[in-house]
Amino acid sequence: MSSPERDFVTAHLDDLHADLDAWLRIPSISADPAHAADVAASAGWLADALRRTGFPTVEIWPTPGAPAVFAEWPCADPGAPVALVYGHHDVQPVDPVGLWVHPPFEPTRVETPDGPELHARGAIDDKGNVAFHLLGVRAHLAATGRDTPAVTVKLLVEGEEESGSPHFADLLREHADRLRCDVVVVSDTGMAAPDVPSAVVAMRGLADAEITLRGPAVDLHSGSFGGGVPNPLHAMATLLAALHDEQGRVTLPDFYEAVRPLTDRERDLMARVPFDEQAWLAGPAASRAATGEAGFTTLERIGARPTAEVNGMWGGYTGPGHKTIIPAEAHAKLTFRLVADQRPEDVGPMLRTWVEARLPEGIEAEVHTPPGGVSPCASDLDSPAMAALLAAIGRAFDRDPADVLFTREGGSGPEADLVDVLGAPLLFLGAGLPTDRIHSPNERVLLPMLYRGAEAAAHLWRELAAMAFPPR
């Protein structure tokens, strides 16, 4: 389906290629203090590129960590809706660098049967996803013949996402006025497959906890005392074994109370997403079996259901040979993935109640749940903004909006902070693919996905302008 947006994008692919080639050469690894100057240089490059694109306001916002980039291109109509694009300009570390076929910071084009790929750290996560907006907004203006976008377009591109966004919520609060918007467009995700256009509609939240169990005051000799006093490792095993029931459900009291049930429609929509479980097990999951909560598919389990995972467990003697002790302490680290409308701050009290009810005689427990956590987020499938997104993606992929699928991300990011602080609904427009090897060696982007991303962004600004938003 030809369109002036697609024509402009197609005529200016080399601009996108040139932008990416320059930006991806900057090793903006936020987790490595040695790369702090590179992260700053990456912010500087993006600010220049946004100015060059035509954004009248471009600012670099410092944080106690890495800087963020803010840009704004107001619609001439002050009553037009305001959209805020979220992304990040920092990248993951590249270890083990020996596994890269091409150097991670020398972008390399590779031709494949699916189309040209670009290999580099950050190619999709998240520089590719941000870069397509530079071309997208130009395509929007050219296609509509406007001097300013049909909606006010703001961008906030942070520099610490790969380090857990430690200063992001503060940054949002500090600049809440400047960031005011009707909709947030998160560009840091992807689609189900090259020929399966889709939109993420939910991300899970996160709460973490650490349990310490204490038995004897000191490590005891298991010969002299074994069999007569409680062993904290036995108590920890018994406790954690009870974390799930036989149906694979988390046993914390009221854990599921706030969970918004999956509707039949949502489950039908998830079932439409192509998913080869055997290939997933053999590949990304690297596992021998798919298991989990009874009554749910694997995609539902990892995307739409809350979990409790033990991430670490330790206690007693762990060196070579044996040491015949009853240890004084046992420890476990847990994280809970949450779905709408669970709240991370509710997990601590639930866990404490649960542990106290299960403590055997002679064992004392300490449950530490740090403040914070990440709220789950979910998009309204039937909002006007969602209709605009589906229309935009549909046009870019030559599909009916009703054929754009919904997917769910099992992980957690700073997106919930955007909802919390800005009070605006979330849309997700990203051009990644599950096979892009993000966070791994040989990260790549399938370039035609970026072209479609740029076109979808261009369509989105026009579609959003036509929607009626509730008054702010």
Added chain:
Amino acid sequence: MSSPERDFVTAHLDDLHADLDAWLRIPSISADPAHAADVAASAGWLADALRRTGFPTVEIWPTPGAPAVFAEWPCADPGAPVALVYGHHDVQPVDPVGLWVHPPFEPTRVETPDGPELHARGAIDDKGNVAFHLLGVRAHLAATGRDTPAVTVKLLVEGEEESGSPHFADLLREHADRLRCDVVVVSDTGMAAPDVPSAVVAMRGLADAEITLRGPAVDLHSGSFGGGVPNPLHAMATLLAALHDEQGRVTLPDFYEAVRPLTDRERDLMARVPFDEQAWLAGPAASRAATGEAGFTTLERIGARPTAEVNGMWGGYTGPGHKTIIPAEAHAKLTFRLVADQRPEDVGPMLRTWVEARLPEGIEAEVHTPPGGVSPCASDLDSPAMAALLAAIGRAFDRDPADVLFTREGGSGPEADLVDVLGAPLLFLGAGLPTDRIHSPNERVLLPMLYRGAEAAAHLWRELAAMAFPPR
């Protein structure tokens, strides 16, 4: 009850004091290679002392580690029974040395309401227990007017007991002919209380194992995969939680099959041993509760029943903060305390069967059970040798032999090797007390206990000579 043995001991206490003062100044710490020369010096001191005592044969037996001392004083009657005394001349390390009130290798006499104590590392474990035999055999000769003991007395005093006796079984096999005996007298234990003469009649055995569970091939992101694949830490918790049933019994198949049941008489005898459970919990056990196998007292649980203890458990992320992974592996170290007639070599197959039957889908297990282990040992309560021991202890403490109590050691030592290699029954004659702080700072011996030990040894040689032993 006066006796020529007691008279001799009482007249020669200063010999015992002088011996201990000299020997305890040698820091024979076998675990520390820096003290290898001291361990050798300790063997040399003991050899000289045995020669001075009158033993016609005294030899230092080298091992790949620390040397042992062997001595023999044959009875003039070649048909007399042969007794072999077992002890060790090495001592535990002294860390933390700052907690010692007196320097650990400067023997210091301290007067207490119970009588004089001697403070030094090794004061009872085991130099004190060996030293009383030097005086004991002289008292026996003086009291009986003999030139040679009434039984052939052999001593084997090893130098690596505090390091796990790694070369002891080989040493026994190498010298089995020289060590041939009718009864082994282990002098490395103690009695229930200063006024409660008793004899150890059993020690538990030991088998150790390590379990590794494997799930995904690599650590997985718990956001992307959590809820959809098995977590080895969950599997380990579930496995170890099932190691005991609700009665506190070990669930390995046939684990109790070879256990010699406690007779009513044995349980009555154990119940006669004074034991203040609250004081034990507040003191040595440093625990908040006494728990264990249903239907047994604490003394039975720690002395006469087999156990399974998890000594260490680890897997996943154990550093600061949290790391949202499903780990690839989980690990646990276990030891099993065994009682007669369990065999350590049977535990591995039982554990393997048990683990395999409980493995959840998608988890693989490796069970490592090193060869070796320690066999449990138990004395025959009704043997002629036991009658001799009870008579000897009774006379030294002015009690009827029927008032000498039986105790059980929960730990494991090289004693079972003596039974295995030499095929002789075990007696235990030791002068220690539960309050002697062995292996801890401020180890001490209550000197009157050593005097009684010397007298009991003197009586024992006469009593044993009067017993009819089965032909060798």
